[in-house]
Amino acid sequence: MTTPISAMTESFAPVIRLMEYQNRLAWETTEAMMRFAMMPWQGFTSKAGFGSICAPAGVQRKAVETVEETTANVAETVEEVVEEATATTEANAEKVAETAAEMTAETVEAAGAEAETAVAAVKPKGLDAPRGGAADDLKQLEGVGPKLEEAINAIGIFHLDQIAKWTEAEVAWVDENLAGVRGRASRNGWVAQARSLAG
Structure with a gap:
């Protein structure tokens, strides 16, 4: 017999997908913030002649756009996960209600059958003396x-x-x-x- 809890945890795919999006968002946000912190030095050339120590300004814009896209994807995934969980919970609630109704009906039938089969006690006829x-x-x-x-x-x-x-x-x-x-x-x-x- 499946319980509502086991039915809800059959597939962890939506949760794993959400965790992947969260990790990617955290990584890209960190990367973008590091680039933003290096903006004052953009265009600065080292004495060794290696060019700028910072990425071009377009990279920062791209990073910000990626973070925004990832945030939107995470929001969509959260909505999907919530919808799936809600649908599963409602389906399980219906199953539990049906099972409870069946069990109640069976209990009532069993009690009725026991009442029918129960013998009504009657005091035996006795004598006044042996x-x-x-x-x-x-x-x-x-x-x-x-x-x-x-x-x-x-x-x-x-x-x-x-x-x-x-x-x-x-x-x-x-x-x-x-x-x-x-x-x-x-x-x-x-x-x-x-x-x-x-x-």
């Missing part, structure tokens, strides 16, 4: 100790055959609401265990 006055040993189920057995009995579940008949919704309710269970009913498969133990 049948025949004697409750089954619920500690036979994996993860059930004496305290948890008391909590299960407190909601009216005394027999393994009651647990064997639990639906998914009832298992979900026990996982969520019964103190000390925290998902053990579904994780340890109490319904299947109760069916095999109840015979």
Whole structure:
């Protein structure tokens, strides 16, 4: 997946071109200023007879014209680079907006699908007292100790055959609401265990 940053830095050509123009402008400006500094000595002849130590006046004019042209070229290049960067940024912003919209739509769909597949928790039907006055040993189920057995009995579940008949919704309710269970009913498969133990 390409990020907006990588898309903006695919080509450095405009930046390199701008740097070349800046270097050329600096060099030519320096050269022109040196010639301008030597103007008072223009036409001066050395004692050795080598002629003028300065370039003719036309050279200074040419240097100034070159500097002006280079400045104009740099300005044009800067405009081009800014336009390219702006266009790239706008295109990337559109891509990011489209991707965000797609991801939001996918998230909403996923949340809707999860809501549809989620089981509505229902409290299992319990008894007021154990049948025949004697409750089954619920500690036979994996993860059930004496305290948890008391909590299960407190909601009216005394027999393994009651647990064997639990639906998914009832298992979900026990996982969520019964103190000390925290998902053990579904994780340890109490319904299947109760069916095999109840015979």
